Amino acid sequence: MVLIGTTLRQGYGTDKYRVKWKLWTRVEMASAPSIVGQPDIPARRAQIIDAARLLFLKNGYVQTSIKDITDAVGGSRRDIYGMFGDKEGLFEAVLQSLITDIVSPAEMSFPAVPSADISQDLQSFGRRLLTGMLDPASVMIFRQFVAIGAVRPDIGRQAFLSGPAVLYRRLADYLAACARDGRLEIADADHTARVFVEMLKGDHQLRALMTNEAVFDEASIAEHVEKVVTLFLTGAAPREQFDAGVDCNRT
Numbered sequence: 001m002v003l004i005g006t007t008l009r010q011g012y013g014t015d016k017y018r019v020k021w022k023l024w025t026r027v028e029m030a031s032a033p034s035i036v037g038q039p040d041i042p043a044r045r046a047q048i049i050d051a052a053r054l055l056f057l058k059n060g061y062v063q064t065s066i067k068d069i070t071d072a073v074g075g076s077r078r079d080i081y082g083m084f085g086d087k088e089g090l091f092e093a094v095l096q097s098l099i100t101d102i103v104s105p106a107e108m109s110f111p112a113v114p115s116a117d118i119s120q121d122l123q124s125f126g127r128r129l130l131t132g133m134l135d136p137a138s139v140m141i142f143r144q145f146v147a148i149g150a151v152r153p154d155i156g157r158q159a160f161l162s163g164p165a166v167l168y169r170r171l172a173d174y175l176a177a178c179a180r181d182g183r184l185e186i187a188d189a190d191h192t193a194r195v196f197v198e199m200l201k202g203d204h205q206l207r208a209l210m211t212n213e214a215v216f217d218e219a220s221i222a223e224h225v226e227k228v229v230t231l232f233l234t235g236a237a238p239r240e241q242f243d244a245g246v247d248c249n250r251t
Helices: 002-010 015-031 041-059 066-073 077-084 087-108 118-134 136-151 153-162 164-180 189-201 204-211 218-236 239-244
Strands: none
Touching: 041 066, 041 077, 041 087, 041 136, 066 077, 077 087, 087 136, 087 153, 118 136, 118 164, 118 189, 118 204, 118 218, 136 153, 136 204, 153 164, 164 189, 189 218
């Protein structure tokens, strides 16, 4: 989803026309017939989702109409209804694409099973997660989720279950595995995972949301994450290892 990231970073000044040109270029490419003379349905679907995503983030769900979307991508209302059912169905597809963009980078950096160095596992996860959360596109997405959730709690719930809940579950599975092999002492992995994620967020996300602060350098993020992981592992260390001064991060 390159287009929305480019739009959010460039803004809507003179670059608006450059972004619009890119969008229409993608429309022309996606609308071209396939080799066998049939429309490329997956490409057309992705093109519509991209355009709707741009409009939903810029104008909001309520203020964006099906006509706005067809004006941007061409075609007719029939295309939207045939692929997505209705505006809400299209929004759900856009929602899933937004969630995937935020969650996937953090999930991809997380090992399926604990490595020999728990601290490095958690730091890698934390850096990717926090960097993704503080991306200007992610900040705008989060604002939209909060605004939409206030009006449509069902959509907000779906966003939570498809995004943060997936992240918590995967982290909880990892922490439970660390507890089973005796390297961490954790009674409730699900609760501990949520607490750890909130520790990682610190005040960074609130600063981005409330003050539009957009510059968080890699070094300061890495330093924050390292301190959080050290504090977390100190509290989660098995008592006998902690009392003996043993490094619980390594086997």
